[in-house]
Amino acid sequence: xxxxxxxxxxxxxxxxxxxxxxxxxxxxxxxxxxxxxxxxxxxxxxxxxxxxxxxxxxxxxxxxxxxxxxxxxxxxxxxxxxxxxxxxxxxxxxxxxxxxxxxxxxxxxxxxxxxxxxxxxxxxxxxxxxxxxxxxxxxxxxxxxxxxxxxxxxxxxxxxxxxxxxxxxxxxxxxxxxxxxxxxxxxxxxxxxxxxxxxxxxxxxxxxxxxxxxxxxxxxxxxxxxxxxxxxxxxxxxxxxxxxxxxxxxxxxxxxxxxxxxxxxxxxxxxxxxxxxxxxxxx
Amino acid sequence: xxxxxxxxxxxxxxxxxxxxxxxxxxxxxxxxxxxxxxxxxxxxxxxxxxxxxxxxxxxxxxxxxxxxxxxxxxxxxxxxxxxxxxxxxxxxxxxxxxxxxxxxxxxxxxxxxxxxxxxxxxxxxxxxxxxxxxxxxxxxxxxxxxxxxxxxxxxxxxxxxxxxxxxxxxxxxxxxxxxxxxxxxxxxxxxxxxxxxxxxxxxxxxxxxxxxxxxxxxxxxxxxxxxxxxxxxxxxxxxxxxxxxxxxxxxxxxxxxxxxxxxxxxxxxxxxxxxxxxxxxxxxxxxxxxxxxxxxxxxxxxxxxxxxxxxxxxxxxxxxxxxxxxxxxxxxxxxxxxxxxxxxxxxxxxxxxxxxxxxxxxxxxxxxxx
Amino acid sequence: xxxxxxxxxxxxxxxxxxxxxxxxxxxxxxxxxxxxxxxxxxxxxxxxxxxxxxxxxxxxxxxxxxxxxxxxxxxxxxxxxxxxxxxxxxxxxxxxxxxxxxxxxxxxxxxxxxxxxxxxxxxxxxxxxxxxxxxxxxxxxxxxxxxxxxxxxxxxxxxxxxxxxxxxxxxxxxxxxxxxxxxxxxxxxxxxxxxxxxxxxxxxxxxxxxxxxxxxxxxxxxxxxxxxxxxxxxxxxxxxxxxxxxxxxxxxxxxxx
Numbered sequence: 001x002x003x004x005x006x007x008x009x010x011x012x013x014x015x016x017x018x019x020x021x022x023x024x025x026x027x028x029x030x031x032x033x034x035x036x037x038x039x040x041x042x043x044x045x046x047x048x049x050x051x052x053x054x055x056x057x058x059x060x061x062x063x064x065x066x067x068x069x070x071x072x073x074x075x076x077x078x079x080x081x082x083x084x085x086x087x088x089x090x091x092x093x094x095x096x097x098x099x100x101x102x103x104x105x106x107x108x109x110x111x112x113x114x115x116x117x118x119x120x121x122x123x124x125x126x127x128x129x130x131x132x133x134x135x136x137x138x139x140x141x142x143x144x145x146x147x148x149x150x151x152x153x154x155x156x157x158x159x160x161x162x163x164x165x166x167x168x169x170x171x172x173x174x175x176x177x178x179x180x181x182x183x184x185x186x187x188x189x190x191x192x193x194x195x196x197x198x199x200x201x202x203x204x205x206x207x208x209x210x211x212x213x214x215x216x217x218x219x220x221x222x223x224x225x226x227x228x229x230x231x232x233x234x235x236x237x238x239x240x241x242x243x244x245x246x247x248x249x250x251x252x253x254x255x256x257x258x259x260x261x262x263x264x265x266x267x268x269x270x271x272x273x274x275x276x277x278x279x280x281x282x283x
Numbered sequence: 284x285x286x287x288x289x290x291x292x293x294x295x296x297x298x299x300x301x302x303x304x305x306x307x308x309x310x311x312x313x314x315x316x317x318x319x320x321x322x323x324x325x326x327x328x329x330x331x332x333x334x335x336x337x338x339x340x341x342x343x344x345x346x347x348x349x350x351x352x353x354x355x356x357x358x359x360x361x362x363x364x365x366x367x368x369x370x371x372x373x374x375x376x377x378x379x380x381x382x383x384x385x386x387x388x389x390x391x392x393x394x395x396x397x398x399x400x401x402x403x404x405x406x407x408x409x410x411x412x413x414x415x416x417x418x419x420x421x422x423x424x425x426x427x428x429x430x431x432x433x434x435x436x437x438x439x440x441x442x443x444x445x446x447x448x449x450x451x452x453x454x455x456x457x458x459x460x461x462x463x464x465x466x467x468x469x470x471x472x473x474x475x476x477x478x479x480x481x482x483x484x485x486x487x488x489x490x491x492x493x494x495x496x497x498x499x500x501x502x503x504x505x506x507x508x509x510x511x512x513x514x515x516x517x518x519x520x521x522x523x524x525x526x527x528x529x530x531x532x533x534x535x536x537x538x539x540x541x542x543x544x545x546x547x548x549x550x551x552x553x554x555x556x557x558x559x560x561x562x563x564x565x566x567x568x569x570x571x572x573x574x575x576x577x578x579x580x581x582x583x584x585x586x587x588x589x590x591x592x593x594x595x596x597x598x599x600x601x602x603x604x605x606x607x608x609x610x611x612x613x614x615x616x617x618x619x620x621x622x623x624x625x626x627x628x629x630x631x632x633x634x635x636x637x638x639x640x641x642x643x644x645x646x647x648x649x650x651x652x653x
Numbered sequence: 654x655x656x657x658x659x660x661x662x663x664x665x666x667x668x669x670x671x672x673x674x675x676x677x678x679x680x681x682x683x684x685x686x687x688x689x690x691x692x693x694x695x696x697x698x699x700x701x702x703x704x705x706x707x708x709x710x711x712x713x714x715x716x717x718x719x720x721x722x723x724x725x726x727x728x729x730x731x732x733x734x735x736x737x738x739x740x741x742x743x744x745x746x747x748x749x750x751x752x753x754x755x756x757x758x759x760x761x762x763x764x765x766x767x768x769x770x771x772x773x774x775x776x777x778x779x780x781x782x783x784x785x786x787x788x789x790x791x792x793x794x795x796x797x798x799x800x801x802x803x804x805x806x807x808x809x810x811x812x813x814x815x816x817x818x819x820x821x822x823x824x825x826x827x828x829x830x831x832x833x834x835x836x837x838x839x840x841x842x843x844x845x846x847x848x849x850x851x852x853x854x855x856x857x858x859x860x861x862x863x864x865x866x867x868x869x870x871x872x873x874x875x876x877x878x879x880x881x882x883x884x885x886x887x888x889x890x891x892x893x894x895x896x897x898x899x900x901x902x903x904x905x906x907x908x909x910x
Contacts, residue, residue: 004742011742375809569882
């Protein structure tokens with residue numbers, strides 16, 4: 001390749017930055033997970049596996065299971081709510097289509113802290129929801145929603161729904177209408193077309209959206225914090241705890257590394273699914 | 284046509300090969316491009332003509348062989364140091380610059396002083412008849428105008444050779460025809476050598492001084508349009524350019540007068556050829572549809588030289604009528620005749636019995652190929 | 654799949670309402686002339702006045718803006734260089750870089766925050782503006798790369814060959830052709846980075862120091878202590894600001910050269 005000063009200078013800057021602020025810290029986390037904790041030092045040298053063994057603690061396992069359950073439920077709810085929505089927008093021929101998309105992007109950009117806060121006013125005991133329900137007589141006593149798992153799930157769904165909608169929307173937009181027409185022409189009814197053609201072809205979008213919802217659902221700590229209160233500890237809060245409150249960095253690093261493996265597994269699933277999907281696409 | 288023996292070669296290709304990842308794209312290319320000529324590289328998609336163009340322009344390097352431009356071997360030289368410029372198929376105009384700025388771009392890169400840039404750009408704009416459009420951006424110009432800007436942008440740098448990669452392929456029929464004439468005139472005005480790439484043989488024949496017919500990475504024939512059409516050097520060229528009927532034959536006798544007796548469909552005929560053949564050699568006899576004559580049963584008396592056949596298809600094309608005739612031994616012959624409204628002779632019906640003939644001397648004899 | 658128009662319209666509207674009702678309520682209540690009750694007690698600017706006279710909040714806001722502008726600007730430049738290199742050149746580690754960008758976008762912020770904390774502590778970098786700046790630039794870069802790259806792939810690749818054919822070197826191509834053509838994407842990328850920086854809670858939580866207070870963290874601690882009308886006003890203002898930024902960004906991206 002001919003020498004290009006521009007290319008070399010640019011690549012040097014980019015590699016330098018990413019190496020120091022992305023790759024290196026990541027390696028440090030893995031290294032830290034093998035270190036010991038002490039009262040005097042944040043992390044101490046003798047390499048040890050003890051942190052990983054401590055992962056076997058029933059409390060941690062329960063928190064992990066709970067996080068998994070909540071994140072999984074949230075992902076499924078977002079999928080059920082978000083897919084039809086994304087589909088409708090993507091296939092819309094309306095001249096307001098751009099406006100519709102804009103209205104989805106706005107929540108995506110606004111601080112989810114603010115939006116979660118906005119939810120509090122609605123779901124608290126003296127909040128709007130309860131007031132309305134009491135007023136129309138559906139319930140006798142205010143529903144205790146705030147500071148429960150439901151509140152946390154509501155908050156997560158509320159914040160993460162755009163993350164499910166946007167990837168599916170872009171995927172559906174790229175769906176070749178002619179494939180649907182071809183299926184219908186060959187005699188498939190609407191339901192079969194949906195099941196056998198549309199869903200498989202939009203699978204990459206579904207998987208992307210699911211990953212974009214599932215991972216934050218497991219690790220966003222401020223939403224369980226403000227909506228679930230002190231009782232609600234999920235994986236994110238656990239890590240937050242280890243680093244800032246108990247200052248047990250090696251343990252925190254261990255959780256982080258375990259989390260990263262989870263991410264890697266999901267990514268592999270995504271890559272595998274999109275590759276085999278490409279092979280199946282015969283058009 | 285001038286005496287080409289004295290004209291200089293502005294581009295020479297010697298033993299050029301090009302392979303990409305073990306796939307051979309160009310095979311043993313030897314070509315001389317004369318100064319001031321309009322040369323066309325003609326061939327189907329995938330024959331390597333665009334690759335050849337890119338080797339000359341410098342965007343790719345040959346795997347083997349030499350490319351000489353204006354007497355200098357240019358291997359390793361980047362595009363802008365070769366004194367050639369390219370007009371791309373998609374025009375590749377810079378969307379954010381006006382026509383003027385687009386054309387001036389090359390001159391600015393060469394650090395030509397601004398007053399000179401102004402005059403030169405104005406001159407070339409005048410030549411492509413776009414003086415009033417200097418301040419327009421590409422998206423404000425029609426396809427044909429964009430193309431002229433692309434040509435102007437390349438030509439203003441006064442290159443030795445202008446390389447054009449299928450520049451007319453995205454234009455509609457009418458515009459294309461008009462642009463073909465304009466390009467030819469432009470080339471004469473500019474006096475620059477043009478190397479033009481196309482897969483449209485009609486375009487190649489109508490515009491070029493010489494045509495290079497390529498197939499599968501090899502040069503099949505180099506010649507004037509007339510040579511390539513009327514004296515194809517092999518079957519590939521003959522079938523690629525225009526329609527052709529191919530008969531098999533056998534040499535019955537030769538005599539010094541370049542007249543050959545050939546056995547076609549068990550009928551001896553006298554044909555003419557400048558090639559040398561031996562007795563008994565198998566050959567192909569080629570005749571273009573427009574040279575084939577079809578006669579009604581009652582129109583002719585002496586049919587000893589003719590072939591009997593049945594009309595299978597009549598295709599009216601406006602200016603011409605195509606006839607598909609099936610001869611007695613099931614050979615299909617295609618004949619094209621100019622449609623004359625008053626001539627009853629041309630009222631053929633399907634299934635009609637006819638006689639097929641052609642003027643001796645208009646055929647081409649080629650050695651037998653599989 | 655065609656559901657009846659009516660039911661899809663209803664579903665559509667309900668979802669939008671789901672998104673926006675809490676926010677609209679928030680904005681409405683920021684004008685509510687009452688401290689605790691949720692009943693309407695009259696329109697008032699009171700909370701906004703209190704908001705604007707809260708000097709602590711002003712300092713945090715100024716800090717966040719300054720941080721956001723600095724981080725967005727630097728991230729945009731680095732991201733631009735990265736996107737251009739990925740698009741134009743083949744180089745050793747190109748696929749790796751591609752994958753890295755992809756992973757960085759998907760990575761949970763908590764992993765990034767914790768890892769940067771460890772890094773900064775190891776090199777004895779005091780937590781404050783610098784640590785925040787470096788962290789914010791780092792998490793914005795992948796988003797800038799994606800924004801710019803998706804614009805780059807819509808270009809006619811022949812433009813660069815034409816430029817080279819006419820004698821332009823790489824720097825010239827970058828400055829005279831790429832940057833002018835990419836301007837809308839640069840702008841959108843900058844706005845996205847700015848917003849991400851302004852809204853970031855998790856990573857900032859890990860790497861912020863006591864000296865340099867930023868807005869999201871301040872809001873976080875305020876929110877944990879319950880609802881206050883002042884917070885309503887603050888959130889409303891921030892929401893409107895983001896709204897305007899999104900609008901600007903989308904308009905810029907829609908512009909076709």
